[in-house]
Amino acid sequence: MAAVGKYYTNLTGCKHIQILNPADNPKNYDVIVSPEHDNMQARNVIISKGSLHGIGPSSLAQQKMICENNSRYANKKIISLLIGCPAKPFFNQLDQLYNQIRQHYPNHELHVCGSRRTAGKFHNKIRLSFKNAQYCWLNETDGENPYLCLLSCSDVLLVTSDSINMVSEACATEKTVIALAQNNVSPKHKRFVHSMQNRLSEFGNNQGKPIPFDTLTHVSQQVILALKD
Secondary structure, X not given: OXXXXXXXXXXXXXXXXXXXXXXXXXXXXXXXXXXXXXXXXXXXXXXXXXXXXXXXXXXXHHHHHHHOOOOOOOOOOEEEEEOOOOOHHHHOOHHHHHXXXXXXXXXXEEEEEOOOOOOHHHHHHHHHHOOOOOEEEOOHHHOOOOHHXXXXXXXXXXXEOOOHHHXXXXXXXXXXXXXXXXXHOXXXXXXXXXXXXXXXXXXXXXXXXXXXXXHHHHHHHHHHHHHHO
């Protein structure tokens, strides 16, 4: 995308706002938006908390109104497990994780939601370990993807640390967020989790009143200021 942006900048003379590290000289761009965990530094670099996305208080409130028409979510205490593509050790500890969830949140309904990145070879293992969950979604054969409903209607969000996007979106909510499988990710992902640490909780150690990260608003304001200079 950096190359495409350069092409149109040369063609039209427009400003070039590059999202993510272009692996190029920063001076070739008007503004670069780079996540904190990439450790990118330059005069024209704007740092973001995690990834950019459209999740925020307004969109979540609208989504909640839609989802609460479904009896699966209305007036329920929900804890959701959001699974990306964690390393194999995570799947070897699913039974232990289920027991941990039940121990700390015995009065919550458990909902499990995979993603397009969740390896199919682990689907049966997930279904077996969480057979007592209220709902388990792993692909389109399970119906409509409940991800947005779970973000808006859950009290607690458990997210595997391999998914920077899902952790970032969870941290944009007012929910308790716990990042799982932190020891089995790359150094880059460990830097990411560390950068989000003041927003994350742990089992048995919840934040009192989580403050959502409004990353997109912050970044857009900074970009506008930078282009005025």
